[in-house]
Amino acid sequence: MTEPITEPTTEDSADTPDESSTGSASYIYLAARDIPDDAVTDLAGLEGQPVRLVRNAGLTAVVSTVDLADYGEQGLRRNLEDLGWLERVARTHDDVVHHVGRQTAVAPWRLATIMLDDARVAQLLAHWSGELQASLDRVEGCSEWSVKMLTDLATEQGAEDEPAASGTAYLQRRRAEYARHTDAQQRAAVAADEIHAALSRLTAASRRLPPQDRRLTGHRGEMMLNGAYLVADDQSEQFTSLVEQLGADLSGSRLELGGPWPPYSFATLETRTPQAGAGG
Secondary structure (H helix, E strand, O other), X not given: OOOOOOOOOHHHOOOOOOOOOOOEEEEEEEEEOOOOHHHHOOOEOHHHOEOEEXXXXXXXXXXXXXXXXXXXXXXXXXXXXXXXXXXXXXXXXXXXXXXXXXXXXXXXXXOOOEEOXXXXXXXXXXXXXXXXXXXXXXXXXXXXXXXXXXXXXXXXXXXXXXXXXXXXXXXXXXXXXHXXXXXXXXXXXXXXXXXXXXXXXXXXXXXXXXXXXXHHHOOOOXXXXXXXXXXXXXXXXXXXXXXXXXXXXXXXXXXXXXXEEOOHHHHOEOOOOOHHHOOO
């Protein structure tokens, strides 16, 4: 799964039909100001369905048709527990966003945002036009980068494996290990704060995100920093050079750089639509 995708919940879906719904609905990938029709020619979305454009209020949404058996409210609740299904959906969602994002500034929609039909997608564009225009202004000419700081606290604290000679010696060693662990964690936290501050000075915007789930990423070590950075495209070389320099100065930790990506962390609209726009 491409990293910046926001994790979905059924509560975040804009107009998720309930289980009694049958037929199809419109899945929204992103919004942009103007996308030529030929920009999505032959572009496939979820389940191999062709992608199409919906225009309103000076904005264009990229959508495709999905089956309500899988994307209705109950279908989503079931499928979002399936990591394989979720990864396939996230990858396709991201492929569409990347494809269009290479041609124009985009505001990615949150994963698994469903509307009953294209008419309601058009209503959505009109209702959130102000927020979407502001998001597109913010990310124009920029890309998102991620920087993670991973620290192996076990290595950093220098834990000893030799058996203790007595119970008292064992307790003393455990107290010393705990003190070293706490000290290493505090030093890593300070370093993460300093790195985030240094990187933020080169960006149009930045965010510190929660540490990622180790089960999904497979990363080793404690994630002391999970930063997202909105970087002007003409500043990207300077930004990546600074990451390399800061990483070289670390001891017991490492930096992982990712990107460039569409600006998921800075332009994704996460607000629910009003009930009036989602009626059925």
